[in-house]
Amino acid sequence: MPENLKLNTFLQEFHSDCKHPECSFGFYGFAFGQSPFPVPEPVKRALIENADKGAYAGVPGIQELRETISKYNKRNFDIDVDPSRVYVGPGTKELIFNLLEILHGTVILPTPAWLGYLPQIRFLKKNYHMLHVAKNGKITPNDLEHLTLRLHDRQKILILNNPNNPTGLIYSRLELEEIADVCRKHDILVISDEIYALTTYDINKFVSMGKIYPEGTFVTNGLSKSHAAGGYRLGYVVFPQHATELKKQFKKILATEYTATSTPIQHAAIAGFSESREMDEYLEITRRIHEIMGWYTYEGLNRIDGVKTTKPESTFYLLADFNAYSDDFLANKITNSQKFSESLIQHPYHTALVGGDSLVLERTDFSARIAFIDYNGKKAMENYVECQPKTNSDKIEFVKNNAPKIVDGIAMIERYLKDLKKETNSKISHQKTTDGETVSIP
Amino acid sequence: MPENLKLNTFLQEFHSDCKHPECSFGFYGFAFGQSPFPVPEPVKRALIENADKGAYAGVPGIQELRETISKYNKRNFDIDVDPSRVYVGPGTKELIFNLLEILHGTVILPTPAWLGYLPQIRFLKKNYHMLHVAKNGKITPNDLEHLTLRLHDRQKILILNNPNNPTGLIYSRLELEEIADVCRKHDILVISDEIYALTTYDINKFVSMGKIYPEGTFVTNGLSKSHAAGGYRLGYVVFPQHATELKKQFKKILATEYTATSTPIQHAAIAGFSESREMDEYLEITRRIHEIMGWYTYEGLNRIDGVKTTKPESTFYLLADFNAYSDDFLANKITNSQKFSESLIQHPYHTALVGGDSLVLERTDFSARIAFIDYNGKKAMENYVECQPKTNSDKIEFVKNNAPKIVDGIAMIERYLKDLKKETNSKISHQKTTDGETVSIP
Numbered sequence: 095m096p097e098n099l100k101l102n103t104f105l106q107e108f109h110s111d112c113k114h115p116e117c118s119f120g121f122y123g124f125a126f127g128q129s130p131f132p133v134p135e136p137v138k139r140a141l142i143e144n145a146d147k148g149a150y151a152g153v154p155g156i157q158e159l160r161e162t163i164s165k166y167n168k169r170n171f172d173i174d175v176d177p178s179r180v181y182v183g184p185g186t187k188e189l190i191f192n193l194l195e196i197l198h199g200t201v202i203l204p205t206p207a208w209l210g211y212l213p214q215i216r217f218l219k220k221n222y223h224m225l226h227v228a229k230n231g232k233i234t235p236n237d238l239e240h241l242t243l244r245l246h247d248r249q250k251i252l253i254l255n256n257p258n259n260p261t262g263l264i265y266s267r268l269e270l271e272e273i274a275d276v277c278r279k280h281d282i283l284v285i286s287d288e289i290y291a292l293t294t295y296d297i298n299k300f301v302s303m304g305k306i307y308p309e310g311t312f313v314t315n316g317l318s319k320s321h322a323a324g325g326y327r328l329g330y331v332v333f334p335q336h337a338t339e340l341k342k343q344f345k346k347i348l349a350t351e352y353t354a355t356s357t358p359i360q361h362a363a364i365a366g367f368s369e370s371r372e373m374d375e376y377l378e379i380t381r382r383i384h385e386i387m388g389w390y391t392y393e394g395l396n397r398i399d400g401v402k403t404t405k406p407e408s409t410f411y412l413l414a415d416f417n418a419y420s421d422d423f424l425a426n427k428i429t430n431s432q433k434f435s436e437s438l439i440q441h442p443y444h445t446a447l448v449g450g451d452s453l454v455l456e457r458t459d460f461s462a463r464i465a466f467i468d469y470n471g472k473k474a475m476e477n478y479v480e481c482q483p484k485t486n487s488d489k490i491e492f493v494k495n496n497a498p499k500i501v502d503g504i505a506m507i508e509r510y511l512k513d514l515k516k517e518t519n520s521k522i523s524h525q526k527t528t529d530g531e532t533v534s535i536p
Numbered sequence: 537m538p539e540n541l542k543l544n545t546f547l548q549e550f551h552s553d554c555k556h557p558e559c560s561f562g563f564y565g566f567a568f569g570q571s572p573f574p575v576p577e578p579v580k581r582a583l584i585e586n587a588d589k590g591a592y593a594g595v596p597g598i599q600e601l602r603e604t605i606s607k608y609n610k611r612n613f614d615i616d617v618d619p620s621r622v623y624v625g626p627g628t629k630e631l632i633f634n635l636l637e638i639l640h641g642t643v644i645l646p647t648p649a650w651l652g653y654l655p656q657i658r659f660l661k662k663n664y665h666m667l668h669v670a671k672n673g674k675i676t677p678n679d680l681e682h683l684t685l686r687l688h689d690r691q692k693i694l695i696l697n698n699p700n701n702p703t704g705l706i707y708s709r710l711e712l713e714e715i716a717d718v719c720r721k722h723d724i725l726v727i728s729d730e731i732y733a734l735t736t737y738d739i740n741k742f743v744s745m746g747k748i749y750p751e752g753t754f755v756t757n758g759l760s761k762s763h764a765a766g767g768y769r770l771g772y773v774v775f776p777q778h779a780t781e782l783k784k785q786f787k788k789i790l791a792t793e794y795t796a797t798s799t800p801i802q803h804a805a806i807a808g809f810s811e812s813r814e815m816d817e818y819l820e821i822t823r824r825i826h827e828i829m830g831w832y833t834y835e836g837l838n839r840i841d842g843v844k845t846t847k848p849e850s851t852f853y854l855l856a857d858f859n860a861y862s863d864d865f866l867a868n869k870i871t872n873s874q875k876f877s878e879s880l881i882q883h884p885y886h887t888a889l890v891g892g893d894s895l896v897l898e899r900t901d902f903s904a905r906i907a908f909i910d911y912n913g914k915k916a917m918e919n920y921v922e923c924q925p926k927t928n929s930d931k932i933e934f935v936k937n938n939a940p941k942i943v944d945g946i947a948m949i950e951r952y953l954k955d956l957k958k959e960t961n962s963k964i965s966h967q968k969t970t971d972g973e974t975v976s977i978p
Contacts, residue, residue: 133590141800145583148575148765184626184769188794213792323590325799327626350655352630356798357767358583 121444122503123468125435127259127411129322130471131383134376137323140365144358151354153345155182155330159364163330166367167313170292171302179333181344182363184355186289186314186329187214190253192351193285193312193331194218196343199249202241202282204233206413206453206461208259221247224454231261231404231413235272242280250282254303257290260453260463261413262388262406264294267301274307284311289329292320292377294408295385308335319409320377321366322471328355328363383474384410386483387466387500390493394504395464398511403464410467414447416460419511423460425518430457438510445506469497563886564945565910567877569701569853571764572913573825576818579765582807586800593796595787597624597772601802601809605772608809609755612734613744621775623786624805626797628731628756628771629656632695634793635727635754635773636660638785641691644683644724646675648855648895648903650701663689666896673703673846673855677714684722692724696745699732702895702905703855704830704848706736709743716749726753731771734762734819736850737827750777761851762819763808764913770797770805825916826852828925829908829942832935836946837906840953845906852909856889858902861953865902867960872899880952887948911939 154160160177167173183189191214194201201215201222215222225241228234242250254273257264265273277284286303294300304313316329333341348354366373388406395403400418416423416434428434431449438445448463455461474496483492494501596602602619609615625631633656636643643657643664657664667683670676684692696715699706707715719726728745736742746755758771775783790796808815830848837845842860858865858876870876873891880887890905897903916938925934936943 128592129590133588138587141587142584145580145587145804146575147767148571149767150570151767184798185794191793210792213788217789217792325589325591325593325796327794327796327798346655347659350652350659351633352627352769354767354769356626356769356801359798359801362587 121439121446122499122506123446124464124466124503125446125448126467127463127465128324128467129319129380129410130467130469131322131376131380131475132472133323133326134321134366134373136365136368136370136372137317137321137326137362141326141358141362144361147357147361149357151357151360153349153354155180155355156357156360156364159360159367162364162367163332165369167302167304167332169369170297171300171305173302173304173308173332175304175332179335179337179341180330181333181341181348182328182330182355182360183348184327184329184352185318186287186316186331188352189314189329189331190214190285190287191218192344192347193314194220194251195347196340197249197251197283197285198247199251199283200245200247202238202245202250202252203454204253204255206260206450206455206463207253208255208287209448209452211253212454227261231258231263232265232269233273235269235276238273238282239276239280242276242282248281250280252277252282252284253287254284255287256303257288257294257300257408259290259409260411260448261404262409262411263404264300264407265303266299267306270301270303270306274303274310277307277310282310283334286311286313288313288315289319290409291315293381293384293410295381295388296407297381299407304332310334317363317366320380322380323362323366326359326362328359379475379478380471382482383471383478384466386489386492387469387497388412389489390497391464391466391500391504394501395507398504398508401507401511411463411465413453414462414464416462416511419514420458420460422511422514422518425521426514428514431455431460431462432457434460435462438507443506443510445503445510447507466497466500468499468503563881563888564941564948565888566906566908566945567888567890568909569905569907570766570909571761571822571852572909572911573764573818573822573917574914575765575768576763576808576815578807578810578812578814579759579763579768579804583768583800583804586803589799589803591799593799593802595791595796597622597797598799598802598806601806604806604809605774607811609744609746609774611811612739613742613747615744615746615750615755615774617746617774621777621779621783622772623775623783623790624770624772624797624802625790626769626771626794627760628729628758628773630794631756631771631773632656632727632729633660634786634789635756636662636693637789638782639691639693639725639727640689641693641725642687642689644680644687644692644694645896646694646696648702648892648897648905649695650697650729651890651894651896653695654896669703673700673705674707674711675715677711677718680715680724681718681722684718684724690723692722694719694724694726695729696726697729698745699730699736699742699850701732701851702853702890703846704851704853705846706742706849707745708741709748712743712745712748716745716752719749719752724752725776728753728755730755730757731761732851733757735823735826735852737823737830738849739823741849746774752776759805759808762822764822765804765808768801768804770801821917821920822913824924825913825920826908828931828934829911829939830854831931832939833906833908833942833946836943837949840946840950842953843949853905853907855895856904856906858904858953861956862900862902864953864956864960867963868956870956873897873902873904874899876902877904880949885948885952887945887952889949908939908942910941910945 160180164177167175303311313332318324403414406412431451435449450459450461483489602622606619609617755774760766845856848854873893877891892901892903925931
């Protein structure tokens with residue numbers, strides 16, 4: 095099972111079982127990657143208006159939705175997409191799964207990675223290779239080319255997640271162009287998972303791989319993240335230009351596996367992807383709030399001794415590096431990142447994050463994904479509209495008022511790390527005095 | 537691609553291209569298997585009320601829905617199902633696909649069969665064997681046992697579709713018990729696709745295989761047929777008792793492939809599967825109308841010289857046997873059932889049905905599935921409520937008023953068969969006079 099789902103279940107179960115009286119203060123959720131905002135009004139309204147649509151939709155999606163998605167791509171990403179290149183599915187996760195089913199070749203998976211890809215790759219028994227990111231948190235064209243030269247399959251499939259979960263980083267136009275050059279040279283198709291595209295704080299900075307490498311990129315996107323409707327289950331894939339044969343195969347698979355995506359939900363998506371003042375405002379406000387929460391979380395974590403994180407430019411995640419504490423973890427028998435995340439859930443910390451093992455990192459890499467979404471999104475939107483924070487102290491005030499759990503959760507992580515160090519030190523001094531006697535770990 | 541979807545597409549495309557002036561009378565749709573009724577009001581209302589539910593649901597489905605389905609099974613099928621045995625998915629089609637993914641062994645597919653199973657079995661590269669039904673339109677325990685003894689795999693999977701698409705028949709309790717005995721003896725798991733259960737005209741006659749063989753049956757059902765909400769995409773599977781390990785595997789697959797089913801749609805399903813006067817009435821009225829349409833279609837077709845059909849007891853289908861016309865088909869170069877269905881779509885007949893080739897029958901078996909759903913279901917329900925037809929002549933009147941296309945479509949099939957015979961006869965006499973000269977086929 096993907097680790098995020100497992101962890102969330104575990105956390106809920108654990109918390110409901112925790113009998114400690116102090117537990118009333120709740121837990122701090124930095125683990126689950128779900129937008130905190132309400133479903134946009136136009137999307138909700140469209141679902142309500144189309145609740146009577148009980149008939150099966152066509153396999154690739156309702157024509158009006160495909161046309162809307164085509165315009166959405168033109169408007170937001172400056173890509174000319176014929177509607178016939180658009181296929182709608184019940185979430186991008188399933189569409190990526192279906193793509194991996196029809197595409198031949200070795201999969202190249204950049205790490206750290208979203209928790210969903212690897213179970214799919216393994217389930218489908220595909221050849222795959224990891225490609226670890228460079229110091230700047232992104233893959234480099236050179237590393238990609240070196241890896242490619244070692245692979246035997248003629249065709250390769252690069253899963254590019256841009257904007258990136260877990261780092262919150264985006265690839266620049268130049269970086270994408272250099273990657274595209276390697277892909278053209280070495281027969282690499284790209285599945286570009288751009289589900290976070292419209293959460294990019296400076297939206298002008300986001301560039302779609304579908305623009306740079308249109309002949310070899312499958313772009314996936316949907317309602318789940320920017321439109322805060324993960325529970326609706328609607329995604330789409332834009333096929334590369336001239337992929338007639340693959341589209342035919344894909345259609346066959348969709349028809350064989352699930353007929354079509356929910357018709358009322360497709361109508362709701364038409365509203366979500368259509369141009370409107372209301373949608374523009376929604377996207378703008380939620381972007382600004384994600385940015386503020388990201389900035390605060392980044393500043394707060396980097397202020398903790400020894401902690402370094404990526405600086406998010408999009409999404410609601412960052413990647414935090416706790417490896418400066420490696421010796422302390424090991425001294426306390428926390429030998430891998432899973433044990434780290436489990437120990438952080440224990441009383442009194444009750445703080446959930448996604449450990450490196452669930453991000454396809456080495457088990458001994460004490461990095462973790464931090465999602466900054468544990469707040470009431472509806473209330474935050476209202477307060478943001480009422481009074482937009484401008485200065486840094488406005489922003490701090492905004493976070494304290496709207497997302498106290500983020501504030502306290504960061505403090506809890508700091509406390510955990512301090513306790514950890516204290517424990518190590520007391521052990522060392524204890525060991526010095528007792529000279530090798532067995533010490534019980536609390 | 538499943539043949540029903542292909543045919544429907546073909547038909548729509550064909551019709552929009554037909555330039556003949558007489559074509560204004562439209563076409564007769566006996567092919568596509570979709571309920572003509574509107575989505576039940578309680579289901580629609582629940583979707584409207586839950587349009588704001590943008591959060592991801594848990595993998596196996598919302599707990600309240602699983603509990604509702606458990607009660608639904610108790611109420612309708614007298615089965616005690618713990619909610620933990622219920623898994624919700626985006627349509628039973630996908631759930632059956634997922635089951636076939638995790639279950640080992642040779643698949644036994646009774647024929648004629650619904651058009652959806654074989655593409656799945658083939659796509660998953662599973663071993664499979666057909667099991668042709670006996671004269672009464674159902675598989676027999678003896679035939680099942682004989683086939684089983686020839687199979688090498690220890691475990692077998694029988695796909696039982698009850699009520700049956702395309703025949704409209706149901707298996708009696710005794711028949712199911714005898715089949716279950718063979719299954720127990722020979723390690724056969726059953727996927728019992730009961731999506732039409734609640735369309736059974738005499739609802740007391742329907743028996744679920746989940747009641748008879750609870751330790752080895754996966755029962756699938758959903759909103760698509762009895763609740764006329766195929767476009768909503770919601771199905772469920774009830775696992776056999778004590779299938780703990782399989783449930784775990786299944787959950788893993790669902791999490792890997794698609795996370796969960798649409799949350800607002802799940803809430804709508806709660807209303808659909810809950811007990812209410814409104815739902816009871818809806819199900820009762822639609823059952824009665826299906827029964828009347830089925831009865832009329834059965835009578836109408838069997839009155840045509842040489843045509844024999846099954847007598848539907850459930851669903852909105854029957855299987856019609858046109859093999860008495862085999863010689864005429866062949867004389868007119870209609871060498872298989874696909875050519876038969878294609879020729880019936882041509883001007884002036886424009887009548888669509890699903891030929892035997894799409895029902896996993898021999899290509900030269902001129903049987904076809906007839907769906908009796910080409911009418912305005914909303915209007916028919918209103919008229920039924922206003923004045924319930926009691927006598928046979930009431931019923932004929934009801935069909936003529938509410939489903940003129942069914943009336944005309946049956947007449948069109950008759951005309952087609954007459955023309956076919958005329959063509960054969962003229963050919964024979966022509967051949968007699970011209971003595972072997974080449975004759976052009978119009």
